[in-house]
Amino acid sequence: MSFYDASVPAFLQILGALSGILTKAEAHCAAKNIQPDVLLGARLYPDMLPLNRQIQLARDFATKGCARLAHIDVPSVPDTEKTFEELRQRLAKASDYLKTFKSAQFEGADTKEVTFPIGPNNSMTLPGQQFLNRVAFPNFYFHATTAHGILRHNGVEIGKRDFLGVS
Secondary structure (H helix, E strand, C coil), X not given: CCHHHHHHHHHHHHHHHHHXXXXXXXXXXXXXXXXXXXXXXXCCCCCCCCHHHHHHHHHHHHHHHHHHHHCCCCCCCCCCCCCHHHHHHHHHHHHXXXXXXXXXXXXCCCCCEEEEECCCCCEEEEEHHHHHHHHHHHHHHHXXXXXXXXXXXXXXXXXXXXXXXXX
């Protein structure tokens, strides 16, 4: 399996699934007469980030991770989404961006060094395989899972198949 095949399709699958659960969340708000802002600002615990930030960060770890692995400029997108539709558009743009990558861009990426920020004033460098498996994937899945958990905790009828994008 190529390094491209091990990364880009996995990100695309879950980005699509996140879009699907946002659609179900929006329908839940309409059916239960809940203001969308309430759900978009929901958290699993007060010191955790809200739903909208979880979605934004999942997108960021997918797109920035792939850019770093391909050794191209890392895209920067402001975090301004305030509606379900804006978040779905962010995910759609991220998916479109990931679909522009070609397998050849990832050749040798498993051993090439990747430098990435670890806070506002520090960076770290790892071989691509370690970066993908220890940084990009864990952070991506953490934020995607947390978004799913926030919605499920708030009564949105979603399950594992929704998280996997196969419902």
